[in-house]
Amino acid sequence: MGDHSHGSPDDSGTVAKAGTGTLDKFQDPGLPPHRKRLADTDPHAEKRAERQVALLFIISIIGTLSFFIAYFVLGRPENISEIRVQNAMLGLGTTFAMLGIGIGIVHWAKTLMPDHEISEMRHEITPEADRKDAEEIINQVIEETGIKRRPLIRNTLIGAIALAPIPAIFMFRDLDRTGKNAGEMVEQLRHTMWDTDVRLTRDPSGTPIKASDVQIGSVFHVIPEGLDEAEDMLNEKAKAVVLLMRLDPDKMEISEGREDWHYQGIVAYSKICTHVGCPVALYEQQTHHLLCPCHQSTFDLTKECKVIFGPAGRALPQLPIKVDANGFLVAQSDFHEPVGPSYWERG
Amino acid sequence: MSTTTEYTPKTSTGRIAHFVDQRVGGSGIVKEFGRKIFPDHWSFMFGEVALYTFVLLLISGTFLTFFFDPSMAHVIYNGSYNPLRGIGMSAAYASTLDISFDVRGGLFMRQVHHWSAILFVAAVSVHMLRVFFTGAFRKPRELNWVVGGVLLILAMAAGFTGYSLPDDLLSGNGLRIIDGVVKSIPLVGTYISLFLFGGEFPGTLIIPRLYSLHIMIVPAIILLMVGIHLFMVVVHKHTQYPGPGRTNDNVVGFPVGPVYAAKAGGFFFIVYGIVAAISGLLTINPVWNYGPYDPSPVSAGTQPDWYIGFVDGALRLMPGMLGNFSFEWNIPFPWGVNTLSLNVLVPALIPAGIMFTIMFAWPWIESWVTKDKREHHLLDRPRNAPFRTGMGVAGVVSYCVMWAAASSDLIATHFHVSLNDVTYWLRVLFILGPILGFVVARRIALSLQRKDREIVLHGRETGVIEMSPEGAFSERHADLDVYKLHTLVNYEDRKVIPAQPNAAGHISRSEKRRGALSKFFFEDRVAPVTPSELAALKAEHGHGPAEIEGSSTESIEK
Numbered sequence A: 001m002g003d004h005s006h007g008s009p010d011d012s013g014t015v016a017k018a019g020t021g022t023l024d025k026f027q028d029p030g031l032p033p034h035r036k037r038l039a040d041t042d043p044h045a046e047k048r049a050e051r052q053v054a055l056l057f058i059i060s061i062i063g064t065l066s067f068f069i070a071y072f073v074l075g076r077p078e079n080i081s082e083i084r085v086q087n088a089m090l091g092l093g094t095t096f097a098m099l100g101i102g103i104g105i106v107h108w109a110k111t112l113m114p115d116h117e118i119s120e121m122r123h124e125i126t127p128e129a130d131r132k133d134a135e136e137i138i139n140q141v142i143e144e145t146g147i148k149r150r151p152l153i154r155n156t157l158i159g160a161i162a163l164a165p166i167p168a169i170f171m172f173r174d175l176d177r178t179g180k181n182a183g184e185m186v187e188q189l190r191h192t193m194w195d196t197d198v199r200l201t202r203d204p205s206g207t208p209i210k211a212s213d214v215q216i217g218s219v220f221h222v223i224p225e226g227l228d229e230a231e232d233m234l235n236e237k238a239k240a241v242v243l244l245m246r247l248d249p250d251k252m253e254i255s256e257g258r259e260d261w262h263y264q265g266i267v268a269y270s271k272i273c274t275h276v277g278c279p280v281a282l283y284e285q286q287t288h289h290l291l292c293p294c295h296q297s298t299f300d301l302t303k304e305c306k307v308i309f310g311p312a313g314r315a316l317p318q319l320p321i322k323v324d325a326n327g328f329l330v331a332q333s334d335f336h337e338p339v340g341p342s343y344w345e346r347g
Numbered sequence B: 001m002s003t004t005t006e007y008t009p010k011t012s013t014g015r016i017a018h019f020v021d022q023r024v025g026g027s028g029i030v031k032e033f034g035r036k037i038f039p040d041h042w043s044f045m046f047g048e049v050a051l052y053t054f055v056l057l058l059i060s061g062t063f064l065t066f067f068f069d070p071s072m073a074h075v076i077y078n079g080s081y082n083p084l085r086g087i088g089m090s091a092a093y094a095s096t097l098d099i100s101f102d103v104r105g106g107l108f109m110r111q112v113h114h115w116s117a118i119l120f121v122a123a124v125s126v127h128m129l130r131v132f133f134t135g136a137f138r139k140p141r142e143l144n145w146v147v148g149g150v151l152l153i154l155a156m157a158a159g160f161t162g163y164s165l166p167d168d169l170l171s172g173n174g175l176r177i178i179d180g181v182v183k184s185i186p187l188v189g190t191y192i193s194l195f196l197f198g199g200e201f202p203g204t205l206i207i208p209r210l211y212s213l214h215i216m217i218v219p220a221i222i223l224l225m226v227g228i229h230l231f232m233v234v235v236h237k238h239t240q241y242p243g244p245g246r247t248n249d250n251v252v253g254f255p256v257g258p259v260y261a262a263k264a265g266g267f268f269f270i271v272y273g274i275v276a277a278i279s280g281l282l283t284i285n286p287v288w289n290y291g292p293y294d295p296s297p298v299s300a301g302t303q304p305d306w307y308i309g310f311v312d313g314a315l316r317l318m319p320g321m322l323g324n325f326s327f328e329w330n331i332p333f334p335w336g337v338n339t340l341s342l343n344v345l346v347p348a349l350i351p352a353g354i355m356f357t358i359m360f361a362w363p364w365i366e367s368w369v370t371k372d373k374r375e376h377h378l379l380d381r382p383r384n385a386p387f388r389t390g391m392g393v394a395g396v397v398s399y400c401v402m403w404a405a406a407s408s409d410l411i412a413t414h415f416h417v418s419l420n421d422v423t424y425w426l427r428v429l430f431i432l433g434p435i436l437g438f439v440v441a442r443r444i445a446l447s448l449q450r451k452d453r454e455i456v457l458h459g460r461e462t463g464v465i466e467m468s469p470e471g472a473f474s475e476r477h478a479d480l481d482v483y484k485l486h487t488l489v490n491y492e493d494r495k496v497i498p499a500q501p502n503a504a505g506h507i508s509r510s511e512k513r514r515g516a517l518s519k520f521f522f523e524d525r526v527a528p529v530t531p532s533e534l535a536a537l538k539a540e541h542g543h544g545p546a547e548i549e550g551s552s553t554e555s556i557e558k
Helices: A043-073 A080-111 A128-145 A151-163 A166-175 A182-190 A233-240 B012-024 B026-033 B042-065 B091-101 B106-133 B142-163 B169-183 B189-196 B206-236 B256-281 B306-317 B342-370 B386-405 B408-415 B419-458 B482-489 B509-522 B531-541
Strands: A118-121 A200-202 A219-224 A242-246 A266-270 A282-284 A289-291 A298-300 A306-309 A321-323 A329-331 B074-076 B088-090 B250-255 B328-333 B336-341 B460-467 B473-478
Touching (some): A043 A080, A080 B106, A200 A329, A266 A329, B012 B026, B042 B106, B088 B091, B106 B142, B106 B386, B142 B342, B169 B342, B306 B419, B386 B419
Antiparallel strands (some): A219 A242, A242 A266, A282 A289, B460 B473
16 A cells, blocks of 8 residues: 555546546535534633633733833933834834734634634626616616717717816826926926036035046046026936046047047046936946946946946936136036936937 | 514614614614625735735824925924934925924834835735635636736835835935936826926925825725725625635635624734834834935935835846947937937836736636636635646746846845846846746646645555565555545646637637647646546555545545
């Protein structure tokens, strides 16, 4: 006995062929007999379960009281560690208050309430007779409206209903609160605060940067001068932030037309990722890579911030810079292309 | 109404009850629901967790609205959290700090709200997996499956709109990503972004707008959907797992009053207790560490809330450039050049789109392939539907690869491996993982079915080792009791249904496709043991294990 070979697929019917008879089935033995619990037969166990449930409810009462202790005795916390303690105590008080009730009720249900499973028949969701009645009613309703016989009413109603919600869509036009027309709305994405002779200043202090301050290996987070006074400061900042670094000019691959965009190896690139717009905040000075911490797009600084890894599909825009009469770094102009994530009208 | 003497209640409770009954028909409701039967199983608990965490969200969220100021007006913080004093920020962020530090129990309520949200989406997801793997979505419950899917999407929408409200650095960068994704949509994307933010990103309108979505529109739709969902549960009556005495025509379990109501009601308090413990002891979203939103800084290693992870991961997996080929296309049209950012559009829309489409359509796909239009109230054990279990696992693997990709940087830093390699491997897994998942899960299910057959045919192991006269050792097996046996043999035996010709004798192309899928799904199958098969095996052996223990065998003899 216990010969297992019959269970393997090769010599028995384990892997059945299509068409094997389905009438040959085991009969349903019906519900298994009910087994009594300890509390059903032993009065001591029943009493014990009763006391356990009551104890759990008492634990809940203590939990609620300890919530008040945490709330009033600890009072108004002065510092973050006191807040942590109060938060933990409020939490634990609530925990005991709730678990006491919850576990108590469930324990009550499991040990003391009847545990006989009951069988109930399911009913047809829609008996055929009901369906017929419903069909007749609907037909009668349609007949009484006469909508089938009066296509003029039907068609004009369809037209009116189709048209009526359209104003609701147009109502959303002024979700844009700038008052610009469609062309201007898109056009604003092309421009930033940078312009001829706008100074590069440190973020967030706003102090201007001398070319001599920028050493090889250092990185400056840059905002345009006057950003603090800008009307929509955050909107302007979201487009205008720039990273400023210095490279060995011999290591730079410079394309035609950009020869004078840097100043003695000092280069400025948009900090807004061309992928979906996170700040490209990490500069790996050894490899001259810029890395976006959101989705890991990596740009090679020596190759005009060409994408070398990650989901970005386009190099970071470069800000052409020069030095003014006082030795401060200034922009030659705005960016020559829109910064940040691509959009349909970018072109 | 009949003319019998009118009932007069004797107690004051009775008088109140009678008053209400006479006006709203309470007796009918009690008659209908008071002893309604609900089947019991631990896996039915996930839906309850979802419902209860949603209740917690409503309660804690309402509390938070009394203190939160959804405004992006610039204020100088002057509250009790010293490190941020004197710093300019939005009123939304400042009021979030006030809730955390200057409203007693405010931090606790914030944490209850955030943890409940995380649990809510998790519970909805696990509940849907339970429904999928047990086949509970089959007729007549297809529409309720769709409602469940809509609820999953709404849960994520509720989560994301709420996540952004504190206007901290982390959530602000999350919005920035949304802005970038929206802008990649052809034709309308730029305008959707500009309308959403009321102009350029970030503007001063997005927080109040998200707020009205978060506290009114999304929860109202969720409530409506939950109502529809539960109404349909009542109409259909709950499914049950197969077992002795449980058929497609009955429902076996405990009556609502008192047992089921006590268990389900008590369970609400247990869920709240657990959420309270987590919220008391584990910090979630400490916005005071992140600082107010500023478009320039960003912290490395930041993660979205878990349920948004799979979209963020998909964004990371997509390569923007292959060599010198960019997935950002500038397409010349007669009116000018337009930009199509496939590197953003494809990962943001396609994987989630495919996943949700298959998910929503699955009940119809399955009934089409199996030609099964019957009502099903008995669940499948997942092993007894190997094709479905395989498909489900494929979906889960594909989701999890994207989800893991959202932490690619943390995987790299924690395990000291190259970030680029992690991404390359996840890209490979994204393609191969689901296929492997399907094959392996299906094989495991088939093997478990074989094991069930084995147990039915040879009985259970008794642990008694016997030595035969020849000196061979073997373990004595005993017959299964009829109840256990019934559970192991009573399942739906799905077979290949080859393509069928239609009335005109023609086999349509879609029918051919259906036939091929049917073959793919059901070519390998394990049939349930039949009584005649068991009887034949016993006859062959001469003495069945039944002789060893006197358990009943009449029910398994035909």
